[in-house]
Amino acid sequence: MIQFDRVSKAYATPSGPKIILDDADIHFRRGRSVGILGVNGAGKSTLLRMIAGAEAPDTGRIIRRARLSWPLGFAGGFNGSLTGAENLRFVSRIYGADLRSIQDYVADFSELGNYLHMPIRTYSSGMKARLAFALSMAIDFDCYLVDEITGVGDRNFQAKCRDAFRERRGRSDVIMVSHSMATIREHCDSAAVLSGGKLTFHDDIDEAVAAYERQAA
Structure with missing residues (x-):
């Protein structure tokens, strides 16, 4: 559905280049909803914008064979x-x-x-x-891209958002960035950890959370 072919992305910072992806090959398959985990500054939101086409890679190409939402x-x-x-x-x-x-x-x-x-x-x-x-x-959309949208509005509006999103999940995939492990577990069936310019997939969300927590410690 979405494929990264030898994609690299970095930003210049006063302390040197900040690498988001380093010659990465990534494949998001149809029928799988993925939560993206990573420490602050790892580049999770940048990755989501790249998937959406709102931000271009420095090198490599991104192939999209799906109707994608913009990052919510x-x-x-x-x-x-x-x-x-x-x-x-x-x-x-x-x-x-x-x-x-x-x-x-x-x-x-x-x-x-x-x-x-x-x-x-x-x-x-x-x-x-x-x-x-x-x-x-x-x-x-075939796939919804989500970047911490669940905090929008008051409690009633948030509940309405969750209900609408849950209904869409019945027929669409999700690629989600969230700091809430409960939100990842609610909406995703797998997860991936972004670190050191690589995105590592885990079919078991608990394994992904454990890998993320080791990095965050």
């Missing part, structure tokens, strides 16, 4: 000068989705009220995240 915790793709409604119309056209059903779903789910017709630049970060989550739930 990432709302940076919205045009700040356009309203929420105008942004969702643009996204609907890109994915060939029915505009009326998308508008109705997002208006109901996001709970943004009149803000849906105001420029994105007037939104708080939480409002942008709610719009991004609602829009992603309104479109059927």
Whole structure:
């Protein structure tokens, strides 16, 4: 479904290059939901953006044979000068989705009220995240990319997000970054640990958590 072919990615820092991936070969198979674990700064969110196509590798190629969501915790793709409604119309056209059903779903789910017709630049970060989550739930994706989205909104909104996401899990895969092991166990059936420029897969989530905790200690 998603394949990394000899992919490398690094950032320049005052103390030297920060390596995210080093000539990595990675294969995310269809029918498997994966939790991505790693210490702070390992590059988990960068990896997710690379999968989505929002960030390019330095070398190598990424092959995608699936309809992927944008990272659910990432709302940076919205045009700040356009309203929420105008942004969702643009996204609907890109994915060939029915505009009326998308508008109705997002208006109901996001709970943004009149803000849906105001420029994105007037939104708080939480409002942008709610719009991004609602829009992603309104479109059927083969795989949902998730970056700590479960903390959006108040308790009632979070419960609604979990219910909607659980329903999507019945027919779609998930690649998820989360610091919550309970969230990983709830939504994923395997996990992978990002460390030292490599992503190591574990079919057993407990094994992945143990490997991650050894690194974090």
